[in-house]
Amino acid sequence: MKLALVLPGGVDRSGEFRVIPTFLALIERLARRHEVHVFVLHQEARAGRWELASAHIHNIGEGCTRLRAIAAIRAEHQRAPFDLVQAMFSGSCSLIAVAAAKLLRLPSVVHIAGGELVALHDIGYGGRRKWKGRVREALVLRCADAISAASMPIIDSLRALGLDAVRVLLGVDLAKWPALAPRRRKSACARLIHVASINRVKDQATLLRALSLLAQEGVDFTLDLVGVDTLQGELKVLARTLGLQQHVRFLGFKTQRELRPLMQAADLLVMSSRHEAGPLVLLEAAVVGVPTVGTAVGHIAEWSPSAALAVPVGDAEELAEAIRRVLDDEPLRLHLAAQAQRRALLEDADCTARMFECLYRQLCRDAIAAMHS
Incomplete structure (x- = not known):
């Protein structure tokens, strides 16, 4: 498959600073078997491209970011078609991913990974603080072909909004975090x-x-x-x-x-x-x-x-x-x-990649069946 992933950031050229480790682990595993293109919105101020974790990173940069991100996905699709578009985080990422997927007649997935569904007014946090955000999320999430989230409290929040979701925990890369057996305390402190x-x-x-x-x-x-x-x-x-x-x-x-x-x-x-x-x-x-x-x-x-x-x-x-x-x-x-x-x-990083791959394959099969029905 050829996959388009839309992220707000977390894929710095260094692979160490300004990165989201669980996203890198997922990208690396998907790239072992698929052609992965990551469209990152604000990793750097200027538009640019680089390779990371065997994936192709397209940094959109500042200025009309949403429109240029959709255009970038469309341009890469014209070079060789994508099979699916996924947003990691809702908000702007999901708006871009779902809009691009609809434009290109592809299935789309949105993974809720932050505060998209909450409204903490006293600290100015959450995607549901303002009516525009609530309307946007309602429309975009209902237009997505699948929604996923890492934990049951988020799944429950989606259900309360009338939305079904798949639980996909974003697991640890055990190659970088080898398991250690629990140990007794060594000190009274x-x-x-x-x-x-x-x-x-x-x-x-x-x-x-x-x-x-x-x-x-x-x-x-x-x-x-x-x-x-x-x-x-x-x-x-x-x-x-x-x-x-x-x-x-x-x-x-x-x-x-x-x-x-x-x-x-x-x-x-x-x-x-x-x-x-x-x-x-x-x-x-x-x-x-x-x-x-x-x-x-x-x-x-x-x-x-x-x-x-x-x-x-x-x-x-x-x-x-x-x-x-x-x-x-x-x-x-x-x-x-x-x-x-x-x-x-x-539920380590390998499990995460397998679960997303199963979801992708099902959505692609459904899309092909819909085309021939």
Whole structure:
């Protein structure tokens, strides 16, 4: 098959910086058996082309991006026809993918990978905050031939809108994240890790308040906080205000190679997001034998209580209590780690590619049958 994938970003020339690892893993696997063209909207400001993960990357760049992206897909289709168009993320990506597919009479798939279905007005986040976004999503998603999402909470959100979807978890590349068996803690000082860009959606302020409660109760811990700071140091100020300077290390962005040893050394991944379609980091932690405590979003909600512990969004006290519970109960921590690893290994990056390929083949068969009916 010849496939067109539409992405907002995540496919930098370097393959290490400004990338979305799970997308690279999927692209690499699809490119082993198919001709893959990735149309990326804003990877670089200027239009350009390069090769990455054995796929052809078409960077659209700034200025009339949607129209030029559709034109680029059409031009490549005229060189040699595509079989299918897929959007990773809805919003502009899905609008481009579905419009191009309709224009070229091809099947289309939209994968919900972010906040397309939510409206968090207080922090200005989500695709459903404004009526134009709600109307656009309703039209585009109903015009797509198939919709997929990584976790059941997102599937449930789609069902609430009257839309059927296929669950396709975006799994971990085990070649780059080899599995490690869950391990007993080596120190009385618990090593916690949090991996996410510092922003309002990830709500690290709630995490720090939870950790402050633990510190006040004499719990011995350190936290490695990994991620780009988009709040201009606001979280560091909060950490100082809460007296957490000796507990929290702000490590900034880390490549996958730099992140892996930090994750392997951790006892517990802690997340505080207000919304997640995944997150991938939970799966990476699970693969290397590290369990997760976090807010009830995405996979954390999906896996709780057997393979993770979930607490209400924004509740620092409940988050502190769940972290304390796991740190005080080593058999529980190891049980959560083992169950999480079992799930993550069953649905790795190879499984993701196979599931998408099955979906593609079915849609292509349906399209051929419709042409001859």
